[in-house]
Amino acid sequence: MDTNIVIIGAGVVGLAIAQELSKWFDDVFLMEKNATFGQETSSRNSEVIHSGIYYPQGSLKATLCVEGKELLYNYCQQKQIAHKKIGKLIVSTNASEDRILQAILRQAQNNNVTDAQLLTMKEIKQLEPHINATSALYFPSTGIVDSFGLMKQLENDAINQGVQVLYKKEITAIRKITNGYELTVSENNERFSFTASVVINAGGLYADKIAAMVGIYEPSYTLHYWKGEYFSVTNGKHKLINHLIYPIPHQNNTGLGIHATLDINHRLKLGPNALYLPTHTLDYSVDKAHGESFYNAAKKFLPFIEFDDLQADQAGIRPKLQKPGDAVRDFII
Ligand SMILES: Cc1cc2nc3c(=O)[nH]c(=O)nc-3n(C[C@H](O)[C@H](O)[C@H](O)COP(=O)(O)OP(=O)(O)OC[C@H]3O[C@@H](n4cnc5c(N)ncnc54)[C@H](O)[C@@H]3O)c2cc1C
Structure with a gap:
């Protein structure tokens, strides 16, 4: 395999996963389609640390x-x-x-x-x-919480622990292969492929579409x-x-x-x-x-x-x- 773990999506969830996994594993990649982290739901919310009441x-x-x-x-x-x-x-x-x-x-x-x-x-x-x-x-x-400050810190920690954080990389296809996955990435209208043992989907609003790329298609997951x-x-x-x-x-x-x-x-x-x-x-x-x-x-x-x-x-x-x-x-x- 070209790499061990690929996390798709640098919202707060993908960043937190990268920060935690890189304490335990080498060769972790975080790939994000936007030019930087937290451009979608993670920067458009109330920034409340909830209690878990409801x-x-x-x-x-x-x-x-x-x-x-x-x-x-x-x-x-x-x-x-x-x-x-x-x-x-x-x-x-x-x-x-x-x-x-x-x-x-x-x-x-x-x-x-x-x-x-x-x-x-x-x-x-x-x-x-x-x-x-x-x-x-x-x-x-x-x-x-200051959500930008939180994401910036998670990104810093992840990078310091060895994560390769790659922006402007959109995952457009994923194919199951023996012992892993082949991922196709689009960057500035160019495409390339690489393989990974583990793929983690933290794609937020697109998580169902990413799951469908590997054949996990279940109507109730829409x-x-x-x-x-x-x-x-x-x-x-x-x-x-x-x-x-x-x-x-x-x-x-x-x-x-x-x-x-x-x-x-x-x-x-x-x-x-x-x-x-x-x-x-x-x-x-x-x-x-x-x-x-x-x-x-x-x-x-x-x-x-x-x-x-x-x-x-x-x-x-x-x-x-x-x-x-x-x-x-x-x-x-
Ligand atoms: C109005 C509103 C208020 C909220 N208030 C709160 C609150 O007060 N407290 C709270 O805890 N939560 C709140 N939330 C929920 C919280 O914002 C989300 O749970 C959280 O931001 C989700 O983070 P995420 O990383 O899953 O998603 P996102 O932030 O959406 O990140 C997903 C990332 O994946 C990337 N991506 C998607 N597809 C691909 C692809 N194919 N290739 C590469 N990258 C890809 C996207 O570009 C994006 O950056 C609120 C949400 C909303 C909308």
């Missing part, structure tokens, strides 16, 4: 989120990557939502999220004097694209909250509801929404007309927000195994 008990999503949170905090601390355990509130604004909060608390406890606290109105006012809520669940260990738009909140309103503030999540599993996120520089954004992209295209536009629905959603728990505070910001696309109306699906690794 996922079904025993699912990979729940288990890996709880375990991964601690690993990520340790890595950030050890490598001095900007991050903050800022804490998260899920707020209810009426009696029927209060009952859903109780169910979320039970779900969190079932998933071994041990820091959840149900707050009274008085306690909420102490933490967040400017929000509207009848009760709230508080998760002190939820945090935020990825569905769900766009999430953000609106930033201007006029100094970022000073009025100190935590991530979430409403009760959608009951149809399409998203967590329009919430208020703060980044590492304390910039305040609302979002993301969840728009199904039936065309399977990379559409990162933000429709300014959606500002009104963001305003109406956020106003319920952030009464200080005015419509004129909102400005269209970025969008990202979640690859999901479910299309509209489907039940929540777990990771398949």
Whole structure:
């Protein structure tokens, strides 16, 4: 074989795999079609270090989120990557939502999220004097991270441990051969092939297409694209909250509801929404007309927000195994 291990895709997942595997194995290649790392979903998200609250008990999503949170905090601390355990509130604004909060608390406890606290109105006012809520669940260990800084550090570590990180290399075909794979790579309209013993698919939005290249074609593995738009909140309103503030999540599993996120520089954004992209295209536009629905959603728990505070910001696309109306699906690794 020309090489031992090839990882396809330099998003945060491919970079983390490269960083970890290169501690144990030689001859690791990371190949990315874009000119640098993290140009797709990994740089178009909320940068939240989640607690693992909502996922079904025993699912990979729940288990890996709880375990991964601690690993990520340790890595950030050890490598001095900007991050903050800022804490998260899920707020209810009426009696029927209060009952859903109780169910979320039970779900969190079932998933071994041990820091959840149900707050009274008085306690909420102490933490967040400017929000509207009848009760709230508080998760002190939820945090935020500088996603660029995290990916840069993972890339540095991987390179220092011997990984060959190659950009502008798109894998266009993979053929199973005895004891490995033959991969075809496209670079500036030129093609070349090489062989590897192990191929790791970290292709994000294209992971199903990459799997199909080796003949892993299973209709239930088809990825569905769900766009999430953000609106930033201007006029100094970022000073009025100190935590991530979430409403009760959608009951149809399409998203967590329009919430208020703060980044590492304390910039305040609302979002993301969840728009199904039936065309399977990379559409990162933000429709300014959606500002009104963001305003109406956020106003319920952030009464200080005015419509004129909102400005269209970025969008990202979640690859999901479910299309509209489907039940929540777990990771398949
Ligand atoms: C709106 C939104 C908000 C989110 N918020 C959060 C959050 O707060 N916290 C959280 O933990 N997660 C969040 N996520 C999810 C998180 O962003 C993703 O789970 C994560 O970025 C996935 O990383 P990845 O490496 O799998 O994918 P990607 O970042 O998409 O990387 C895949 C890479 O593979 C490359 N690639 C694909 N095909 C090929 C090929 N044939 N050859 C070479 N390279 C190829 C792509 O170019 C890309 O760089 C959010 C996602 C969205 C969309």
